[in-house]
Amino acid sequence: xxxxxxxHINKVDKKGRVSVPAQFRDQLSxxxxxxxxxxxxxxxxxxxGFAWSYMxxxxxxxxxxxxxxxxxxxxxxxxxxESVQLAFxxxxxxxxxxxxxxxxxxVEQAAFVGLGNKFQIWDAAELEKRRTEARRNVRDKNLTLPxxxxx
Amino acid sequence: xxxxxxxHINKVDKKGRVSVPAQFRDQLSxxxxxxxxxxxxxxxxxxxGFAWSYMxxxxxxxxxxxxxxxxxxxxxxxxxxESVQLAFxxxxxxxxxxxxxxxxxxVEQAAFVGLGNKFQIWDAAELEKRRTEARRNVRDKNLTLPxxxxx
DNA sequence: TGGATATTTATGGGATAGCATGGGTTTTGG
DNA sequence: CCAAAACCCATGCTATCCCATAAATATCCA
Numbered sequence: 001x002x003x004x005x006x007x008h009i010n011k012v013d014k015k016g017r018v019s020v021p022a023q024f025r026d027q028l029s030x031x032x033x034x035x036x037x038x039x040x041x042x043x044x045x046x047x048x049g050f051a052w053s054y055m056x057x058x059x060x061x062x063x064x065x066x067x068x069x070x071x072x073x074x075x076x077x078x079x080x081x082e083s084v085q086l087a088f089x090x091x092x093x094x095x096x097x098x099x100x101x102x103x104x105x106x107v108e109q110a111a112f113v114g115l116g117n118k119f120q121i122w123d124a125a126e127l128e129k130r131r132t133e134a135r136r137n138v139r140d141k142n143l144t145l146p147x148x149x150x151x
Numbered sequence: 152x153x154x155x156x157x158x159h160i161n162k163v164d165k166k167g168r169v170s171v172p173a174q175f176r177d178q179l180s181x182x183x184x185x186x187x188x189x190x191x192x193x194x195x196x197x198x199x200g201f202a203w204s205y206m207x208x209x210x211x212x213x214x215x216x217x218x219x220x221x222x223x224x225x226x227x228x229x230x231x232x233e234s235v236q237l238a239f240x241x242x243x244x245x246x247x248x249x250x251x252x253x254x255x256x257x258v259e260q261a262a263f264v265g266l267g268n269k270f271q272i273w274d275a276a277e278l279e280k281r282r283t284e285a286r287r288n289v290r291d292k293n294l295t296l297p298x299x300x301x302x
Numbered sequence: 303t304g305g306a307t308a309t310t311t312a313t314g315g316g317a318t319a320g321c322a323t324g325g326g327t328t329t330t331g332g
Numbered sequence: 333c334c335a336a337a338a339c340c341c342a343t344g345c346t347a348t349c350c351c352a353t354a355a356a357t358a359t360c361c362a
Contacts, residue, residue, distance in 0.1 A: 115227035
């Protein structure tokens with residue numbers, strides 16, 4: 001299972017290409033599809049990124065919603081309907097579609113934020129605010145990691 | 152499970168490299184990823200160090216949250232997004248990123264402090280102050296070890 | 303036990319390969 | 333036939349590899 005860690009800031013060139021961090025590519029080396037899957041975040045001006053194989057896990061979790069429920073439909077529409085599959089070029093780059101770049105407010109510096117089994121892409125400047133917010137939430141709500149059951 | 156004990160002080164060279172104490176490396180010899188994971192301590196001017204497998208454990212626990220939930224997002228952003236993955240070189244060293252060194256105030260002498268399943272990296276001088284403080288707390292508040300349940 | 307020899311560790315520095323980035327060229331498809 | 337996308341090659345920088353040394357530790361054998 002891929003595990004994405006740390007934050008890498010890479011430049012978007014005028015063709016819309018960005019290097020996917022080498023560390024992230026390593027985590028994806030065993031994947032059948034050599035590339036990433038992206039869609040708009042539901043909560044932030046950012047993009048959610050996954051390994052192709054993880055989309056199956058998302059599908060499985062969506063089935064936990066009531067079939068035909070409004071929520072299931074909405075999620076499925078945004079997640080599957082609007083996701084894009086981006087293949088690496090020979091240098092490990094992907095081309096960010098313009099509409100996704102605009103959605104995330106990515107200008108020139110794209111920040112890849114590792115979040116475990118997924119990652120996010122932020123505009124580098126915008127990310128700082130998000131960071132402070134996340135830190136505050138963790139502290140104020142006293143969020144901790146439950147021991148839970150192994151998945 | 153790795154068990155980090157005692158304190159080792161090693162030098163940071165001008166390339167930013169430090170030898171990870173051999174005792175610590177021994178504890179990590181069974182790890183799939185040969186290296187360490189670091190992030191900023193929330194409580195001290197120091198860095199927290201873990202084995203890769205420990206991050207996998209955290210990742211598993213995060214999977215118990217709903218996908219895209221705010222809690223999952225906040226935790227992952229602070230824990231995974233702000234961590235770095237550092238591989239050993241042939242001599243068992245890692246390169247400390249400059250921003251992390253600055254955060255911990257590490258100048259030249261890095262102190263590796265074993266804390267059980269994790270360890271901390273302090274500036275050697277700063278650590279002395281922390282030590283006296285910790286001793287005083289234990290004495291004044293009469294801290295003891297609870298029997299507790301095994302984790 | 304003791305003293306000589308071999309390993310391991312921490313450290314230093316030069317050589318090398320990999321990564322991020324840029325630009326040109328061919329291919330594709332509408 | 334033209335534009336956009338995929339492919340290919342070039343480059344500077346940095347991280348990684350590799351070798352060397354000294355000190356500390358461990359090992360061995362008489």
